[in-house]
Each structure stands twice: as C-alpha cells, then as structure tokens.
C-alpha cells in the first residue's frame with residue numbers, strides 16, 4: 214500500500230468502490246459538515262470534499278476534511294490550480310498529509326468567472342496533470358517541484374478527474390493516458406447520464422490498457438427535478454444529458470419526479486457496473502445527501518467493507 | 523513593437539530533429555529591429571542550419587509578418603520552396619509564428635521567445651495572439667497559443683469544459699485546444715500532445731517577471 218487510504222484498500226481488494234461527495238458551507242459552521250458526514254458514514258469508502266466548487270467561496274476543503282474525518286469518513290481533499298501557484302499547492306500538500314488526510318483529487322478548477330467573485334485573478338500556474346505529477350514526485354521521490362529533497366514525504370492516494378463527454382472526444386482517452394503517466398492512482402469521471410457514450414469512451418480506455426493502470430470510478434448523481442435536468446443539459450459546461458433522461462422525468466407526476474430521479478441514477482449505477490474496467494462509482498448527491506443510503510442499498514452495494522488503517 | 527529574442531540554438535535544433543528540408547521566414551518589422559529575425563539573422567540561421575546538415579529550400583523576410591494579408595501575398599511566390607520543405611522555421615515573435623501557422627498547412631517552428639509587446643499587439647485585431655510569456659510553446663501546439671488563447675493557460679490539453687469547439691468560459695470564443703487538436707490531427711502530429719509538458723517557467727514572462735523587460 215502506498216498510503217493509509219481506506220479507498221486504496223477497497224480498490225486493491227478488488228471490491229467495487231463507492232465514493233461520495235460533500236460540499237462545505239459558505240460559512241464557518243462546522244455543524245453542516247458533521248450533519249452531512251453522519252449521513253454518509255458507512256455508505257461510502259471515501260468522500261470528496263469540494264474545493265471552492267464553481268468558484269464560490271466556501272470553507273477550505275482541507276479544514277472541512279478534518280471535520281469529516283472526526284466523523285469517521287476517509288476524506289478526499291480536492292485541490293484546484295485555480296487559486297494556488299506551485300508554492301501554495303506544495304505547502305497545502307504537506308499540511309494536508311501532516312493532518313492525516315489520505316487522499317487528494319487534483320483538479321484544474323472551474324473558472325473564476327462562474328463563481329461569486331468573477332473579478333478575481335485566476336492563477337493556473339500548473340494544470341491538473343502537472344499537479345498530479347508534482348504530488349506523485351513529492352510522495353514517491355521525496356522531491357519538491359524545484360528538485361530539492363524533503364525529509365518526510367506526503368503519503369497521499371492521488372486522484373484526478375476526467376470528462377468523457379467533453380470535446381475533442383477523440384482526445385479524451387489520450388488525455389487520461391497523460392494523467393496515468395503523470396501518476397494518478399484513481400480517476401473519477403464527470404456524471405454519466407449518457408451511458409452509451411461513456412461505454413464508447415471506456416472502450417477507448419481499455420484499448421489503451423489504461424483500466425489496468427488506474428482505477429476508474431464512474432461519476433453518478435440523482436436528479437431532483439425536471440428543471441435541474443434541463444439546467445444541466447443546457448447550462449453546465451461539459452455535461453451530456455440525453456433527451457431520454459429529461460423525458461423520463463417529465464413522464465411521471467410532479468410529486469414523483471425526485472423518486473424517479475433516484476431510480477434513474479440506480480439504473481445507471483447498474484449499467485456502468487457491467488462495463489469492463491469500471492472499478493467503482495463516485496456518487497455526487499450534493500445538497501441531497503439523504504438520498505445516498507437508500508441508493509447505495511438499492512444498488513446492492515452494502516455492506517461497505519471495513520479496514521482498520 | 524514586439525520584443526523577441528532568438529531561442530538557444532540547441533532548442534531550435536531539437537525542434538528540427540527528423541526534418542531535413544527547412545523553409546526559413548523572418549520579419550522586417552519588430553524582429554529586424556530587435557535583431558532576432560531580420561535579413562541578417564535569417565541569413566545567419568541559413569548558414570548555421572546548413573552547417574548542421576539541413577537543406578534550406580528557400581527563405582523570405584516579410585515586411586510585417588503579423589499582417590496576414592501581406593504575408594499571404596508574399597508567401598504565394600514561394601509555393602514551390604514551401605512545398606519542398608518538411609517544416610517551416612519562423613524567426614520572429616509569437617504573433618508572426620501564428621500568422622504563418624494559420625496560412626500554411628505545414629509544421630511551423632518558433633525560433634524566438636517573445637519577451638514583451640512593448641505596449642503594442644502587432645497587427646492582430648480580433649484576438650490576443652501573444653501574451654509575451656518569454657518561453658514560446660508554439661512548437662508543441664501546432665502554432666496556436668494556449669497561453670494567450672486558453673482561458674486557463676493549459677499546457678497539457680483541453681479542460682473538461684470544452685464543448686462543440688467553444689470555450690466553457692464564453693461560448694463566443696473558440697476553445698483553442700479544440701483548434702490545436704484539429705490542426706495537429708491534420709498535420710498527422712497528434713502524438714506531439716502525448717508528451718507531459720512540465721510546469722512553465724513564468725519568471726521570464728511579463729505577467730510574473732520584472733515589470734520592464736529589456737533584451738539584456
């Protein structure tokens with residue numbers, strides 16, 4: 214084992230992995246995190262804690278991770294290149310590892326234009342691939358990006374994201390190959406609604422043998438309303454929501470839409486599980502954590518394995 | 523006035539590895555003034571490359587390389603020489619290199635780093651073509667600049683928000699990474715994107731380097 218990560222243990226034991234997601238509050242209130250963490254505990258192997266998602270100011274990911282860890286989760290700290298240069302990134306990596314956080318997801322980050330401080334100066338000193346490589350070199354070579362050595366390395370299980378639905382489609386598998394070459398241990402994908410396209414991408418991934426070198430967790434998320442589906446379809450960059458998905462939600466009475474959204478998500482979980490090379494799911498029920506336990510149970514993914522770190 | 527400086531010869535030669543026949547282009551505008559790619563430097567580069575065993579199929583020094591209309595007219599007279607070349611070496615700033623890349627369906631190598639625009643932005647009117655980063659990457663990106671034209675200055679390929687050829691940040695602007703992938707595919711050079719590009723040296727850029735740049 215490279216780290217003390219629970220997620221690494223689950224994946225290495227070849228158990229179909231489940232990760233969740235937790236969004237920190239736009240305030241200094243720790244209770245929000247405790248409440249969400251209590252719901253997720255026992256249902257996920259590890260849990261992403263977002264880092265200023267959509268460029269909105271929220272509690273720092275590492276701080277919320279610590280609270281989530283106290284509640285018994287194995288947190289995955291998210292780290293974006295949008296707000297930090299290579300100096301700040303490395304300082305955070307050291308601090309995060311010292312605090313006992315075991316996993317880190319390396320992201321470029323949503324552009325500052327989308328958030329609540331659109332006039333901010335974006336950093337983007339590194340891109341996500343360079344960030345993966347830097348963290349990997351810190352862990353495995355005990356080296357800073359500048360080449361200098363360190364005494365105690367940060368033992369982090371390294372993740373990256375990939376979006377099979379973005380363009381240029383033919384470059385998406387080669388881009389994943391770069392993330393693997395840079396040192397990613399696991400990949401979480403953009404939310405899958407278009408299962409056919411995801412399967413096509415997975416085939417390109419298998420053709421390159423990448424599924425054997427990195428563990429791929431398919432992103433899934435329940436949809437609460439027809440409006441939300443439409444919004445994702447038309448307004449969220451890099452999302453692919455087929456017409457059939459919107460139609461399915463439209464086809465049920467209004468008070469049953471959220472139930473149908475959960476069912477639809479469970480169907481997708483069952484479909485992606487059948488695809489060769491998918492090592493788990495990443496369930497993003499942001500601001501709908503209550504839905505997670507019943508979904509994981511209905512998908513037949515209980516009980517979650519327990520490892521003593 | 524765009525201030526540029528020739529890249530180290532070693533770097534230039536590494537770009538030309540595998541190419542035997544080279545067409546050389548310089549500029550009588552800024553590059554002449556900064557002695558990075560005027561008549562004299564193009565002649566010098568010609569003999570240097572010949573010494574290194576390259577064949578120069580032809581060379582031209584254009585009055586204002588960043589003026590695409592002018593450059594197009596001028597290059598017409600060199601159709602044969604350009605066709606005979608494996609690739610084109612351009613000795614001027616990033617704006618000029620990108621003009622040539624847009625006009626010619628051949629691999630275009632940047633021979634210079636652009637240190638500063640000196641307040642002017644060459645002849646380009648519709649888009650930012652050079653951000654004076656001081657360490658030109660056009661060699662690896664098909665002659666389209668991801669520093670000036672990608673909203674996140676990405677160096678290892680498109681972000682997850684590129685869709686339908688548009689940038690996630692503004693649907694009115696093209697995603698330059700889509701354009702880079704398209705152009706390299708057309709040139710049969712997509713493998714150029716497989717390389718892991720290391721973190722950029724921003725200390726030579728105008729963005730985070732010293733505020734006033736000189737050639738020294």
Ligand code: SF4
Pocket residue numbers: 671672673674675676679680681682683684685688689690691696697698699700
């Ligand atoms: S969509 Fe394209 S141009 Fe826009 S930030 Fe992403 S890679 Fe850069």
